[in-house]
Structures are given as structure tokens and as C-alpha cells.
Amino acid sequence: xxxxxxxxxxxxxxxxxxxxxxxxxxxxxxxxxxxxxxxxxxxxxxxxxxxxxxxxxxxxxxxxxxxxxxxxxxxxxxxxxxxxxxxxxxxxxxxxxxxxxxxxxxxxxxxxxxxxxxxxxxxxxxxxxxxxxxxxxxxxxxxxxxxxxxxxxxxxxxxxxxxxxxxxxxxxxxxxxxxxxxxxxxxxxxxxxxxxxxxxxxxxxxxxxxxxxxxxxxxxxxxxxxxxxxxxxxxxxxxxxxxxxxxxxxxxxxxxxxxxxxxxxxxxxxxxxxxxxxxxxxxxxxxxxxxxxxxxxxxxxxxxxx
Numbered sequence: 001x002x003x004x005x006x007x008x009x010x011x012x013x014x015x016x017x018x019x020x021x022x023x024x025x026x027x028x029x030x031x032x033x034x035x036x037x038x039x040x041x042x043x044x045x046x047x048x049x050x051x052x053x054x055x056x057x058x059x060x061x062x063x064x065x066x067x068x069x070x071x072x073x074x075x076x077x078x079x080x081x082x083x084x085x086x087x088x089x090x091x092x093x094x095x096x097x098x099x100x101x102x103x104x105x106x107x108x109x110x111x112x113x114x115x116x117x118x119x120x121x122x123x124x125x126x127x128x129x130x131x132x133x134x135x136x137x138x139x140x141x142x143x144x145x146x147x148x149x150x151x152x153x154x155x156x157x158x159x160x161x162x163x164x165x166x167x168x169x170x171x172x173x174x175x176x177x178x179x180x181x182x183x184x185x186x187x188x189x190x191x192x193x194x195x196x197x198x199x200x201x202x203x204x205x206x207x208x209x210x211x212x213x214x215x216x217x218x219x220x221x222x223x224x225x226x227x228x229x230x231x232x233x234x235x236x237x238x239x240x241x242x243x244x245x246x247x248x249x250x251x252x253x254x255x256x257x258x259x260x261x262x263x264x265x266x267x268x269x270x271x272x273x274x275x276x277x278x279x280x281x282x283x284x285x286x287x288x289x290x291x292x293x294x295x296x297x298x299x300x301x302x303x304x305x306x
Contacts, residue, residue: 003132003153003304004103010034011066011095011128018055019070020047030063031092036100037079038070048075052082056089066095071105078114087122094125099132106133107306109155109185113137120144134158134186141167148205151177155213155305156185159193166196173203177210179240180220182305187215191223198227210237210264213302217241218250225254237264239288242300245274252281262286267303269293 007015016033019040037055041047048071055061067090069079080098083090096119099111111133117140120126127148131137134154139161144150147170152161157180165178176197181187194211196202206229211220221238224230236257238247248270257263265278266288275289293301 003108006036006070006102007034007068007097007100010068010097013066015068017070018059019051022054024054024058027059030060031065034066034068034095035059035064036068036070038100039073039075040071042071042073042105046076048072048079049077049082052079056086061086061089062091064090065092067093068097068100070099071101080116080119081114084118084122090123093123095128096123096126097130097132100130101132107155108133108153108304109181109306110135115139117142120147134161134181137161139164141165141169143169144173145169145171147173149173149175151175151210152179153177153213153304154179154181154185154187155302156181156183156187157189158186159189162189162193166193166202170203172205174205175208175210176203176206177208177212177237179213179304180211180216181213182215182302185305191216191219194220194223198223198229200227200229200232207233208235208237209233210239212237213240213304214238215242215300215302217243217302218247221247222250222254225250230255230257231259233260235262235264236260239264239266239268240303241267242302243268243270244300245269245271248274248278252277257282257285260285262288264288267291267293269295269300 013034015036017036019038039048039051072079112135115138120142127146130151132153141164214220263285
């Protein structure tokens with residue numbers, strides 16, 4: 001999922017943008033699209049709220065199954081709070097993306113959040129939750145009885161958020177992606193914080209695990225190498241981070257990965273020799289070893305930080 005261009009599809013539906021320029025007399029069938037609600041006016045703190053009010057007034061929100069909260073500028077209201085206040089208007093909501101904001105609108109590590117905790121409790125039927133950005137993000141452990149996909153895209157994911165996810169009750173979670181980021185932008189999660197995921201007991205339905213965009217990618221790879229959860233995964237991603245031969249060596253020296261359908265390691269600092277070893281060891285696994293990076297002396301960098 002690229003962060004440099006707006007989604008054209010979400011939750012299996014084409015995306016329709018609702019903003020200041022939307023023709024209110026030519027709206028699509030509410031159930032036929034994923035709705036992106038955003039503002040084009042960054043300097044007006046109440047503009048997003050006005051767009052949101054128009055959306056509630058003009059769209060058949062009772063039929064909306066997928067909602068994308070896009071750029072909210074300087075809004076004095078945290079958009080998820082507005083959504084929670086209007087919860088009775090969205091009985092069919094199943095997929096939610098909070099913060100689908102491009103770098104040209106706002107850098108990922110400067111997307112200002114608030115307390116997201118009320119959202120999953122207010123919408124227990126949610127099957128998918130995507131979050132981009134993490135500045136001031138608060139999340140308490142929650143129950144998501146129907147949640148299948150949970151994704152955090154950040155330049156620095158706070159350890160408190162990682163621990164909250166680990167402590168949540170998500171019995172049907174199938175896909176989990178955490179962009180751990182760099183400590184410079186708040187990504188202070190440690191390998192110890194990942195242990196509940198890696199032990200394989202928290203989320204019994206998990207089939208895809210992404211621990212990505214990490215400054216500590218080598219340490220993550222070493223932890224994954226012996227993690228019980230890996231045996232039941234279909235796909236694993238350690239992409240976007242500062243993975244070197246050290247982390248890849250640990251991965252290859254650990255448990256077999258031949259059962260995986262896909263292993264994603266794109267954006268890495270591997271030597272060609274190590275990349276070839278991975279290919280030779282996993283000939284039947286779909287591998288992504290693209291976007292090889294060159295070291296700048298000893299400086300390693302992740303794909304998405306600021």
C-alpha cells in the first residue's frame with residue numbers, strides 16, 4: 001500500500017472522494033463505494049467539520065460499509081471523535097482507514113492523532129482498521145470480535161501502542177501489519193514488546209504478520225527466526241526497514257520458512273550473496289527482494305520516517 005498516492009480501491013470497493021468540491025446532487029450509491037472524507041483547506045480549523053456535516057446530511061450513511069478519513073488539516077476536532085459521536089448513523093460500517101494522508105499534504109510523522117481507543121469499542125462489527133501516522137496517538141487494549149485486518153503505517157510507532165495491540169482480544173485477526181519506524185519519530189517499541197505476537201498464543205487466526213519499516217529490523221528478524229507464530233503463517237513481511245545480512249543470516253539459521261507462500265523483504269541492505277542464498281533456500285516461496293539500498297558509510301535508513 002503506497003503512501004505517496006491516494007487509494008483508488010479500499011476494502012474491495014472503488015474510492016469516492018467527498019470534499020468541498022463534491023457535487024452533492026451527483027453522489028454514488030452509498031454501498032457501492034468506499035467513501036473518502038477529506039478537506040482541501042489546510043488552514044481552516046473547522047473546514048473538515050463542515051465537510052463532515054455535509055457528508056452526514058447528504059450521503060446515505062446507513063449503507064456505508066467502508067470509510068476513509070483523509071486529510072483533516074488544522075481541524076479542532078479529531079475526526080474519529082466525530083465518527084464515534086455519529087456512530088448510530090453507520091450501522092453497516094465494516095472497514096475504516098484513519099489518516100489516509102499523503103506526504104504532500106502532511107508528513108506521516110506529523111499527522112496529529114488523539115485517543116483512538118473508543119473506535120473499536122463503538123464499532124464492534126469492524127473487520128478492518130487501518131491507521132496512518134502516530135503523533136500523540138493513544139490506544140488502550142480493546143476487543144475486536146470481528147476484526148480481521150489491523151494495520152499501522154507510521155514513521156515511529158510508540159511502544160505503548162504496540163503493547164496495547166498485544167493485550168487486545170482479537171480472536172479472528174488474520175492480518176497484522178506494524179510499521180515500527182525509528183526512535184527519532186517516537187518508534188520506541190522493542191523486540192520484547194513483540195513477544196506476545198511472536199509467541200503465537202494471542203491471535204489464533206493470524207495468517208499474515210508484517211513487522212516492517214523498522215530501524216531494529218535485524219533484531220526483529222532474529223526474534224522472528226525462532227518465533228512459534230511463524231509455523232502457521234502464510235505470509236511474512238520484514239520489508240521497508242534496515243535489514244542487513246546479519247538479520248537475514250539469523251532468519252535463515254532459524255526455523256524453516258519453506259511453508260510460507262510469500263516472504264517480503266523489499267527495501268533492504270543485503271549483499272547479493274545473501275540475496276542469492278535466500279533464493280536458493282526458498283525456491284518455492286514468492287520472494288520480494290526488490291529495492292536494494294546502498295549503505296552510506298554505516299548509516300542505514302528505513303523507507304518511511306518523517
